[in-house]
Amino acid sequence: MKVGLITGDPGHPVLAAVAALLVRGGHEVAAVPPAGPVTGLADVYLLKARTPQALALARELERRGAPVVNSAAATELCQDRVRMADLARAAGLPFAATEAAGRLGQLADPSYPFVVKSRHSRRHDLVARVDGPERLRELAERWPEEAVVTQPFVPGTGWDQKLWVVGGQVFAARRQSELATGTGKSGRAEDWEPSAGRAALALRVGEVFGLDVYGVDLLDGPAEPVIVDVNAFPGVRGRASAPEALAALALRVGAERVGAERGSVLAGIGSGPGRGAG
Structure with missing residues (x-):
């Protein structure tokens, strides 16, 4: 089976461990740059990268019939x-109650303390506790154009x-x-x-x-x-058996796709001309 890893960092500890497990099991693993392109299809893809280019590539692969874990739609949803x-x-x-707040400088009379986060989740995004006006001004100066959400501090x-x-x-x-x-x-x-x-x-x-x-x-x-x-698709670093679970998931999803294709071929043969004629 061929497994594609859509990632800008194929050396990520978990992905590297998964690739080693799959290769030892006789499977092929290919690192796929988020910007593509992809010529031949793998049996399944693991979508680790979450950049716009990676999502566009995942959508194209799905359009061509390849299963992607997680799907492009589910991955994109978790970014907002x-x-x-x-x-x-x-x-x-x-x-947690989550409110769109525009930009930090636009917040008026917030109830302190509260938590402010980048609206769009990504690496090194903004996640901070705000205890008063001074902290709010500091963050607004550092992140002047950042679209944010607020949550109550728990x-x-x-x-x-x-x-x-x-x-x-x-x-x-x-x-x-x-x-x-x-x-x-x-x-x-x-x-x-x-x-x-x-x-x-x-x-x-x-x-x-x-x-x-x-x-x-x-x-x-x-x-x-x-x-x-x-x-x-977080890193899941340091969790024993996580690479094994991810490798097993990839093989299971890939096998489901291969089985569906074989079933489709057999169905086509079964409905061919002359079959069942009396």
């Missing part, structure tokens, strides 16, 4: 935090709960929150076993968003866990 929150809350998920326990799902398998860790400490830096991370309810919540997110590889960020709210972000 307003659309993400609207979909989650419409589905009954406990997602004190929680001071720990971010990170859940990653790969093909239905849940991995988890927790780390001291940079927003709770107010230092702008996250603290130590540690292994963490989520409750059955939190694991089920993470799996439900995948159903709602149409994702197979994703991350869910949770905080402890006053009455229930609160989802504060969803990420398509």
Whole structure:
């Protein structure tokens, strides 16, 4: 089977581990630059890059009949935090109230403290706690043209709960929150076993968003866990068995595509001229 990795960083630790597993299993792995082009089709593609060029390439591959994990549509949805929150809350998920706020300098009389984030999720985007006007002015000077959203600050326990799902398998860790400490830096991370309810919540997110590889960020709210972000195809670094789960997912999706094609060919043969004539 041939697996394509749409990425600008084929040496990423998880992708490199997945590629090694697949090659040892006798499969072919090809790194696909996000800008393309692609000549022959692989049996399945893993969409790690999330640039506009990568999304355009993924849509073209899907149009040509190749399965892409995650789909271009699901990946793009998770880049817009307003659309993400609207979909989650419409589905009954406990997602933090998320409001489009234009640009930072346009915020009028906000209720402190609050959390401000880039509206469009990407690497090195803006995520900050704002405790007062001075901090707001500082951020507005550093990010003058950034479209942002606001969320209420949830004190929680001071720990971010990170859940990653790969093909239905849940991995988890927790780390001291940079927003709770107010230092702008996250603290130590540690292994963490989520409750059955939190694991089920993470799996439900995948159903709602149409994702197979994703991350869910949770905080402890006053009455229930609160989802504060969803990420398509995160790094999942340091999680034992994550590369194996990702390799198995790629092979499963690829096999489904190959099986569907064979079934289509057999159906065509079965309906050929003269078959079944009496």
